[in-house]
Structure formats: structure tokens, C-alpha cells
Amino acid sequence: MSAAILHWLLLLSQVLLALAMIAAASRMIRGPRAQDRILALDAFYVAAMLMLVLFGIRVGTAVYFEVALVIGILGFVSTVALAKFLMRGEVIE
Amino acid sequence: MRRVLPFPVLTLALLAMWLLLQQSLAPGQIILGSIIAIFASRGLAALQPERPRIRNPASIIKLIYFVTVDVFRSNVAVARIILEGRRHEQTAGFLTVPLDLHDRTALAILSCIITATPGSAWLEYDSLRGVVLIHMLDLVDEQAWIDTIKNRYERLLLEIFQ
Amino acid sequence: MTDIPVWLAIVVGLLSLAGALLTLVGCIGLARFESFYERIHAPTLGTSFGTVAVLLASILYFSVTGQRPAIHEVLLLVFVSVTTPVTLMLLARAALYRDRAERNGTVPPSVGQDIVVPPTDAKS
Structure with a gap:
């Protein structure tokens, strides 16, 4: 009984996060400018990270947490590098 | 040591x-x-970073409390703006705020607080004039926001760092 | 996940639902707002209390079902709340710089001394 409640609530949350990723992806495609696309990519990364945490709860292992951590770090680094590129035209000066 | x-x-x-x-x-x-x-x-x-001097550690608790409450409140406010979709009133706008804060650590903390709060974003700071440019999503009462930033956060940060 | 208490299932489920809902609202705002400077406010919904709620759900679930308290989700929370303002500020500054370089008139002039920005013809 309780397992079923948790299963459906988690599934619903994951559907909501998937919709969030779709919304972010639509902004990524529509643009109109590079900074909008990068902002959308950042939001996409956050939603993906939360999605992985929920996967971890559903499966019941803490392994997904590490994946979420890696996604969070990659999202940060890539967004900073892209923002730096927009500002100066170079990532490393 | x-x-x-x-x-x-x-x-x-x-x-x-x-x-x-x-x-x-x-x-x-x-x-x-x-x-x-x-x-x-x-x-x-x-790397020889500047060492921040913390004068008043008790105020840090108060600052964390204020930030948590404000972030929660503006979460609700921004969610309402997005869901209601009242986009024709054009209430978003830029805001320049003069700051008395000059400590670099304190400025970094203030910028993180303002940007992390939904509905306000720190855009740029000029260290010569001590002026900061902020973008607000819901800029109905300009003076009220300036007062909030100056009285709520800047005063506490001044207490902590200077 | 067979023998968990009902209250835990409900609390964990509702917390994750709340977090997912906040993130979704943030991303809808991202898709819906009309200017870049309005859009920059939207993702903070997901990164502030959206993340808090989902991670709280994870902490609760693993602390009650596992033998020891699992609080390493706190790391993820600290990491997200520290890095998000940095990325947003960098992006906002890049956008300001580009808008000023093109002189499209919607952004205020620099608050600092007048920096001469060379006009460019970047359009992407």
C-alpha cells in the first residue's frame, strides 16, 4: 500500500520534471539569443539533476546521488565557460 | 598554528x-x-586571498534566518506571477542602489543573496562609486525595494564585517 | 521498497512533488517571459526551494529506511545554492555587455565610469 503511494507520487513528480525539461528545451530551441539558450541549458541541467535524485529514491540506492553531483558540477562549469565565452569571445585568456 | x-x-x-x-x-x-x-x-x-574579519558572529544566524524567509516568500511571489501570466503590465525593471558596503567578502555575499532570491538579480557593481545595478521582476515600489536591501541585508552585513 | 511506513511514503512523495512542481513553474516562466532579464529570475525557483524539497525527500527516505542517517544530500544543496548565483550573474553580465555593444536601447547605461564599448555586428 505505502509502496504504491510512494511509487505513484514519485512517478508524478518525475513527469512534472520531464515537463520542466521540455519547457527549458523549448526555450533552448527558440532562443532568440545565445544567452537565452545558455540560461535554458542551465535550468535543464538542474531539472535533470533533480530527476536523478528522484530515480535514486525510487530504486532505493544512493548511487544515483553521485551521478546527480557530477551533473551539477558539469552544469556549473559548462555554464560558466559559455558565459565567459559570450562576454570575451575566449574561454581561457 | x-x-x-x-x-x-x-x-x-x-x-x-x-x-x-x-x-x-x-x-x-x-x-x-x-x-x-x-x-x-x-x-x-x-593564492593569498583577503582574510575576512568577522566582527559579529551572532548576526550570521539572523542573516541566514532573514534569507530563508525572504527566499521562501519570493518563491511564492514569483510562482504566482508566472502562473497568473500578467505580462502586459510590464512591472519588471532596472534599479540602481547606492551601497555603503565596501568589504569584498560582504559584497560577494550580498550579491549571492540577491541573485539567489527569485525576483531579483544582481547585474553589475561599480567599486568607485559604490553603486549596484539590480534587475527586479516586480518593480512596483522602487523605494520599498531599496529600503529592503539597505535596511535588511546591508545593515546586517555591515554589522558582521565592518 | 516493501515495508515502509505510510506516513513516510506520503511525506516523501509530497515533498518530491512540491519540488518538481516548483521546478516546473520555474521552467514555464523561462519559456513564457518575454525578455532575457525577466527570464533570468525564473530558474532560481527550481534551484532554491525546488532543490530543497527534493533533497529533503531523499534525506528522509534514506534516513528512515537505511540504518544510518543519510545527510550527504546537504552537499548537493550547498553546491547548488552557491553555484547558481555565480552562473546567473556571469550570464547577466555577458547579456548586458552584448546588449550595450549593440546599443539596442533596452538596457540602462553602465553604472560605472563610461567604458567605451566598441559596436559589433554579432547577431546570434
């Missing part, structure tokens, strides 16, 4: 992070984590 451990708080934080990542309190992990933390904080010391 200062030569072995130039940044004691950072070293402790790194050790805590190591233990959290390992999810254990085994003696071996504590030793390994301490070694890594000590070397990493000495690595930071090689």
Missing part, C-alpha cells in the same frame, strides 16, 4: 565534505580527509 593551518574553518569544512562524500566516520577516512583538507587549504593560502 597559523603556518600549518592558514584557514582552520576551510580545513574543517573540507574534512566534513570528505566524510559526507565517503559516508563514514572510520578513523582511516578521518586521517585521509584531514591530510587532503590540510593540503587543499594550504593551496588556497598560496
